[in-house]
Amino acid sequence: MKRRVAVFGGSFNPPHSGHRKICRYLLAKAFDEVWVVPVYRHAFGKRLAPFKHRLEMCSLMTHGLSRVKVLDTERRIGGISRTIRTLELLARGNPSTRFSLVVGADAMSETRTWLSFDRIRRLARIVVIPRPGAGGTGPFLSPLSSTEIRAKLAQGGSVRRDCGERVASYIAAHTLYRSRSGAGLISKSHRAGS
Numbered sequence: 001m002k003r004r005v006a007v008f009g010g011s012f013n014p015p016h017s018g019h020r021k022i023c024r025y026l027l028a029k030a031f032d033e034v035w036v037v038p039v040y041r042h043a044f045g046k047r048l049a050p051f052k053h054r055l056e057m058c059s060l061m062t063h064g065l066s067r068v069k070v071l072d073t074e075r076r077i078g079g080i081s082r083t084i085r086t087l088e089l090l091a092r093g094n095p096s097t098r099f100s101l102v103v104g105a106d107a108m109s110e111t112r113t114w115l116s117f118d119r120i121r122r123l124a125r126i127v128v129i130p131r132p133g134a135g136g137t138g139p140f141l142s143p144l145s146s147t148e149i150r151a152k153l154a155q156g157g158s159v160r161r162d163c164g165e166r167v168a169s170y171i172a173a174h175t176l177y178r179s180r181s182g183a184g185l186i187s188k189s190h191r192a193g194s
Contacts (some may be wrong), residue, residue, distance in 0.1 A: 001133070003100040006127060007090065009037040009074075009083065011146065013048045014171060015061035016163045018144035022129055023068050026102065033067045034102075035090075039081045040074035043115075049176050051075055062168035084116040087123045099124040134173065153177040 006026045008057075012019065026034045038054045048054065054074055062068040073089060074081045083101070090099065107127040108128055111117045120126075149162050154177060160168040171177060 002096055003094075004012075004100070005086065005094075005097050006031045006034045006100045006102050006122065007037060008034055009041065009086065010039065010104075011046060012038045012046055012054050012058050012061075013046075013146050014149060014159075014163060014167060014177070015055070015058050016144050016146060016149055016159075016162075016167070017061075019058075020061050020065070020164070022102070023062060023065055025069055027065070031067075031100070034065075035063060036068060036070045037073050037086060040078070041080045043080050043082060053170075053176060057167050057170055058161075060170055061164065063188070064164055082115045082178070084120055085189060086152070087120060091123055093100060094184045100127045101125070102127050102129060104128075105130050111192075150177045 006029075008019075008026070009023065010019070022034070023034050029053065032044065036058050038058055039048070040051055041050060048073065051072075051084065056073070058070045062070060073086055079088060081158075084159055087099065087101065091097075092191055105128050108126075114120065144162055150161050152159055152162070158168070159171065162168075163171070
């Protein structure tokens, strides 16, 4: 019987308790594992904190979730991140695994801009996570957004309730997201949905 793995990609800029809630929901839906895959360079040119920080924050965000792995796959591939390249690499290295791709309801409206979406659907079943304002309901729906968290940080606010103690402490230690002008960010990075 094939192992069932949910691939949960995204910018995670920063990761927060809503992302953790999604991981827990996926594990409860009988996935054997959840693989969290932070974007390396965003295909749509979004400015992101350096990859090494987002990767570490994802590890801190998933701390204690025994069947969740955080992968640096998109850094190893290099260049602008494309979901199709990530899934192809994962499929080649894990032939006995059945993959599902986790996608926010808002991102589903952008799939026409993704590279080889038809091929993506052949490689992985699509699991749509409802998002506020994008339709759908569910106990895993979170009103949190990384955009709002970055805005709170830029104003000097606390994000311990939003991100958890480990991620919030990491953000503070590395002075990430503290400037409205983008301090703590690098230019033009990427997302797992393209």
